[in-house]
Amino acid sequence: MGLGTQDDMDQANEFVDRFELTHTMLWDESYESWAQLGVALQPSAQLFAADGTRLGSWLGPFDDEEVLALVAGSRSAATSQVASSGQFCRFVDRFARAQVDAGGYVNASSDGRGRILDDLRFAANASEQTAPPDLHTAVTDLAAAVRAHAQTLIDAGLPDDPGAATTATRPVLVSALDSVREPLREACGTGLGAEATP
Numbered sequence: 001m002g003l004g005t006q007d008d009m010d011q012a013n014e015f016v017d018r019f020e021l022t023h024t025m026l027w028d029e030s031y032e033s034w035a036q037l038g039v040a041l042q043p044s045a046q047l048f049a050a051d052g053t054r055l056g057s058w059l060g061p062f063d064d065e066e067v068l069a070l071v072a073g074s075r076s077a078a079t080s081q082v083a084s085s086g087q088f089c090r091f092v093d094r095f096a097r098a099q100v101d102a103g104g105y106v107n108a109s110s111d112g113r114g115r116i117l118d119d120l121r122f123a124a125n126a127s128e129q130t131a132p133p134d135l136h137t138a139v140t141d142l143a144a145a146v147r148a149h150a151q152t153l154i155d156a157g158l159p160d161d162p163g164a165a166t167t168a169t170r171p172v173l174v175s176a177l178d179s180v181r182e183p184l185r186e187a188c189g190t191g192l193g194a195e196a197t198p
Contacts, residue, residue, distance in 0.1 A: 003039075005031045031118065035147055038125045038140075047071070059129055088130040089188035095123035096190050105198035106160065113158040117150040135187060138180040145169070145176040153198070162198040 002025040004012040012027050028034070037046060046057045047070055055070045056062075098119040105116050128136075128143035149169040156165035181192050 001026065003028065003033055003037075005029070005034045032151075035121045035125065035150070038128050038143055038147070044129065057129065085132060085187070088127065088132060088135075089190065091123055091126040091130055092184050092188045092190045092192075095120070095127055096192055098123045099193045102198060105162065110158050113153075117153060117158075120146055121150050132187070135180070135183055138176075138183060142176040142180050145173040149173045166198075 002021065002023060004015070004025065005028045009027055009029070012025070015021075016025055026033075033039075039046070044057065044059050045062055047055045047067060049055055056067070098116070102116050102120060105113055108116060124143040124146040128139050131139040149166060149172075152166050152169045153159065153162055156162075159165050177192055185191055
């Protein structure tokens with residue numbers, strides 16, 4: 001199944017026609033599906049078991065034999081990442097810049113607030129998808145916390161006073177940032193701020 005969220009429906013249909021895709025394609029103009037799945041880059045693929053367990057994820061092309069081995073259960077469930085440390089560090093740097101931009105959330109328009117949250121989610125998801133094995137768990141926790149925190153703000157209608165809407169998600173986010181701040185500084189030389197969203 002394919003899941004498109006970027007550009008627009010006409011471009012999605014053109015993509016299907018151009019590549020003569022025959023599998024089911026879904027369209028989500030909200031970007032929420034990619035945010036919840038942690039998808040930030042194209043092309044990427046994810047493989048799930050029937051119970052919802054993620055068996056693997058890939059950036060760019062993937063090996064058919066690896067997918068079949070995961071489906072057959074002859075390989076342990078794991079996330080396969082094909083990314084360089086430089087690519088990961090670029091996304092960590094983008095996340096740090098998105099944090100700085102988030103400082104303007106309160107004074108931004110509703111559209112501006114939405115863009116701030118989109119940038120944070122994109123950078124967190126991209127960092128998760130490109131994280132090296134030794135940082136993958138901590139970065140996955142951070143990306144999940146960013147998604148949950150952003151969703152709380154979205155559900156609250158991108159409020160002028162975000163503090164009232166985020167009492168449950170902020171402590172989890174701050175904890176995730178605290179646990180990953182120093183490892184990311186060591187790996188990439190990039191400092192993260194104390195909070196990732198307003």
